[in-house]
Amino acid sequence: MPSDVEPAPVSAKPPVTLREVAAAAGVSVATASKALNGQGRMTAETRERIRETARLLGFRPNSLAQSLLRKRSFTVGLLTNDTYGRFSLPLMAGVSDALVDKGVSVFLCNVEDDQRLGQLHVEAMLDKRVDGIVATGKRIDRHLPVDLSNLRIPVVYAFTQPDPGAIGLVSDDAGGARLAVEHFLRLGRRRIAHVSGPASFAVVHARAQAWRDVLKENGLAESEPLLGAWSEAWGHEAVEKLFGKADREGWPDAVFCGNDQIARGVIDALRERGISVPDDVGVIGFDNWEIVAEATRPPLTSVDMNLSTLGREAGLALLSLVDGQPAAPGIRKLPCRLVVRQSCGSPPE
Amino acid sequence: MPSDVEPAPVSAKPPVTLREVAAAAGVSVATASKALNGQGRMTAETRERIRETARLLGFRPNSLAQSLLRKRSFTVGLLTNDTYGRFSLPLMAGVSDALVDKGVSVFLCNVEDDQRLGQLHVEAMLDKRVDGIVATGKRIDRHLPVDLSNLRIPVVYAFTQPDPGAIGLVSDDAGGARLAVEHFLRLGRRRIAHVSGPASFAVVHARAQAWRDVLKENGLAESEPLLGAWSEAWGHEAVEKLFGKADREGWPDAVFCGNDQIARGVIDALRERGISVPDDVGVIGFDNWEIVAEATRPPLTSVDMNLSTLGREAGLALLSLVDGQPAAPGIRKLPCRLVVRQSCGSPPE
DNA sequence: GCGGGTTGGGAAAAGGTTTTCTCAGAGTGG
DNA sequence: CCACTCTGAGAAAACCTTTTCCCAACCCGC
Numbered sequence A, B: 001m002p003s004d005v006e007p008a009p010v011s012a013k014p015p016v017t018l019r020e021v022a023a024a025a026g027v028s029v030a031t032a033s034k035a036l037n038g039q040g041r042m043t044a045e046t047r048e049r050i051r052e053t054a055r056l057l058g059f060r061p062n063s064l065a066q067s068l069l070r071k072r073s074f075t076v077g078l079l080t081n082d083t084y085g086r087f088s089l090p091l092m093a094g095v096s097d098a099l100v101d102k103g104v105s106v107f108l109c110n111v112e113d114d115q116r117l118g119q120l121h122v123e124a125m126l127d128k129r130v131d132g133i134v135a136t137g138k139r140i141d142r143h144l145p146v147d148l149s150n151l152r153i154p155v156v157y158a159f160t161q162p163d164p165g166a167i168g169l170v171s172d173d174a175g176g177a178r179l180a181v182e183h184f185l186r187l188g189r190r191r192i193a194h195v196s197g198p199a200s201f202a203v204v205h206a207r208a209q210a211w212r213d214v215l216k217e218n219g220l221a222e223s224e225p226l227l228g229a230w231s232e233a234w235g236h237e238a239v240e241k242l243f244g245k246a247d248r249e250g251w252p253d254a255v256f257c258g259n260d261q262i263a264r265g266v267i268d269a270l271r272e273r274g275i276s277v278p279d280d281v282g283v284i285g286f287d288n289w290e291i292v293a294e295a296t297r298p299p300l301t302s303v304d305m306n307l308s309t310l311g312r313e314a315g316l317a318l319l320s321l322v323d324g325q326p327a328a329p330g331i332r333k334l335p336c337r338l339v340v341r342q343s344c345g346s347p348p349e
Numbered sequence C: 001g002c003g004g005g006t007t008g009g010g011a012a013a014a015g016g017t018t019t020t021c022t023c024a025g026a027g028t029g030g
Numbered sequence D: 001c002c003a004c005t006c007t008g009a010g011a012a013a014a015c016c017t018t019t020t021c022c023c024a025a026c027c028c029g030c
Helices: A018-025 A029-037 A044-057 A063-070 A088-100 A115-127 A173-186 A202-217 A232-243 A260-272 A307-322 B018-025 B029-037 B044-057 B063-070 B088-100 B115-127 B173-186 B202-217 B232-243 B260-272 B307-322
Strands: A075-080 A105-110 A132-136 A155-158 A167-171 A192-196 A254-257 A282-286 A301-304 A330-334 A337-339 B075-080 B105-110 B132-136 B155-158 B167-171 B192-196 B254-257 B282-286 B301-304 B330-334 B337-339
Touching (some): A018 A029, A018 A044, A063 B063, A075 A115, A088 A132, A088 A307, A088 B105, A105 A115, A105 B088, A105 B105, A105 B115, A115 B088, A115 B105, A132 A307, A155 A307, A167 A307, A173 A202, A173 A301, A173 A337, A192 A232, A192 A260, A232 A260, A254 A260, A307 A330, B018 B029, B018 B044, B075 B115, B088 B105, B088 B132, B088 B307, B105 B115, B173 B192, B173 B202, B173 B254, B173 B282, B173 B337, B192 B260, B232 B254, B232 B260, B254 B260, B260 B282, B307 B330
Parallel strands (some): A075 A105, A132 A155, A167 A330, A192 A254, A254 A282, A282 A301, B132 B155, B192 B254, B254 B282
16 A cells, blocks of 8 residues: 555545544534534633644535535525626626625626526526525616516625616716716816717616706706717717817817717727817716726726626625615615726816 | 415525425425436326425425535536636636536636635635636636645636646637638738737747748748737837838738737727728737627627637536546647638638 | 235435534532 | 532434335235
8 A cells, every 4th residue: 555645635535524523633523513613612622622633634614514504505696697797797806805705605697688598597596595696787777587586585686677676786877977077077178968879778868867967057058969879880970970060169079978989989080080189079988998998099088887896785785685684675876986097188277 | 374375485485395395295205305306116196296296386406405415516616817707708608508507507706816815715616515616817828826736626727727737728829820821811911910919928929930830831921920018009009110111012911910909909000091901901800809809990800719619618528527537638729710800801803 | 825026115324514402520519 | 418500522403305225015926
């Protein structure tokens, strides 16, 4: 028999159990358990000896067994249909971040827009006894393709349409839009246009309304927002509409865009027309998608929805729900944040 | 007592157990278990009755208990440090897709580049008795900030540097580069430049070498690749270097870029110089990041690394490892695919 | 009617942990 | 020396399912 010189864990060595620790320390499993969990009464000496033994043996409790008993799996599910992860990932990072300290892990499931897949994943989660579910999506005004309304376990909705009576966390789109428009105003801009995405999105209306409100509050002329697609191409088109007329006096001196891609299109189109950003026109985007915002020339000032904070809040909310603390249902809006780069110029002295 | 009219599951009703099913069907738990799993011997009538009872009660077996017994949790961990998910998400989609049919769920953990976080997550996974781990990252030539080499459970590396003796799956970068350069050649392009990322990346060398090889094989003049950053800005700069000289004869008629962002910068810069893509110069990118590739003007032909296939293969490989089937260690390269859009023009008649 | 095979189903252990209950022994006061 | 209270630790149940025996009853042929 080869002398077991030390490491070489042959890959198939079963984990050490509490029973083995107890045997090695010369106590019962009950005592061992209590020693490691700081429960029960025993001499400090005994407790320490058991702990030391456990450490030496590399004992790690089997979560499965614990979960079975405690009826808590210390696991939550994160459901999303955001394939590209543009929104899900920061959100997931937040959720995960909020939970990792408490020893809670996250099942991430992308259900696309597939009912069957959604059903499948939710059932898998339920079978694995997740403690709760965070539902998230790629837009605020649509449900995921699954029904989470009668689930026996808590559900928190983040950045997706919540079921009635549930807890939902979304970004404060109106507030975000205000941030942008007011930033323009502070910089002395007065003719502020708004170019946004399809009218079918709720956020488009929320942002447009806030834009209008701020203009009105400041006694400025209101106009119609330009609604189109969430694309660069639409940004180009919109510039054509806004700056196509010969009358330079009618040109805006600021464009607030519904997302960063539109903003990028706008900035590119302006440059092609020889209109300077930010000297002639300021531009603000929405989403603060760094990969886009930092690549525009000049880098794009943009509204950040603080998705990772949203995720963190969602995680914490779910956790307190899991702990049985009641929480008021309804939609909670979390503030956005303006990330200033160079597409708006500096404030006047 | 309110008549239990039907739904209204009061949120806190414990799941129905096998014991309850057995009681309701008037059999023992053993028989019930066997009936539901198609094991054991009993009259078809009994089996059917038990199944019907289970269905009626909405019984779903407790995965935790099953896992405890079978020593398989039907759960795998996916470790990544790719915060933006540019690479991880397609990969994860593939992994998940390969596993969902087998009833296996995926823990996604982003460890950033944080040792502590990595340690934490790996231990959590181990405690939860994941059946295996897929390690993935944002570049092929770096290790994750965790040591997975002595883990007792199978590990498959996908799109990250594997430990020696382990199984790794990566994209065939050289093959992908060949695809691009040969595409140019088929279109009649002869002066093919290469603009890529930092020299510190292994893929940069692999792709550049393949580019050089294809040129040499075809008796074309070789030159040095232009190495810089993975950014649009570098694409602009590179165009300045390549097309700055007055001598038009020395200009390339094709640029093969190390990623799509560089390609985008190149295309934009060419347009600004009045050089037509694809008429004067063809451009190919790498990564096929649709969000970029479809927004360039014209849309960008790009090499796709088939990451979701990579993920799927990784998932299947892990699964067979978990099932105890031996697999040859080493790095397996999966082919890339050229996605043709409009940045290279059409083949000559 | 009886030995032997088959059939239908149950009892019990196993998996690893937590928790409640119990108990033996030690210490204390009278 | 006795009754009582602590103290430290163990036995066992519980969580839920699977699986390995095991057993009773039935059927068959002789």
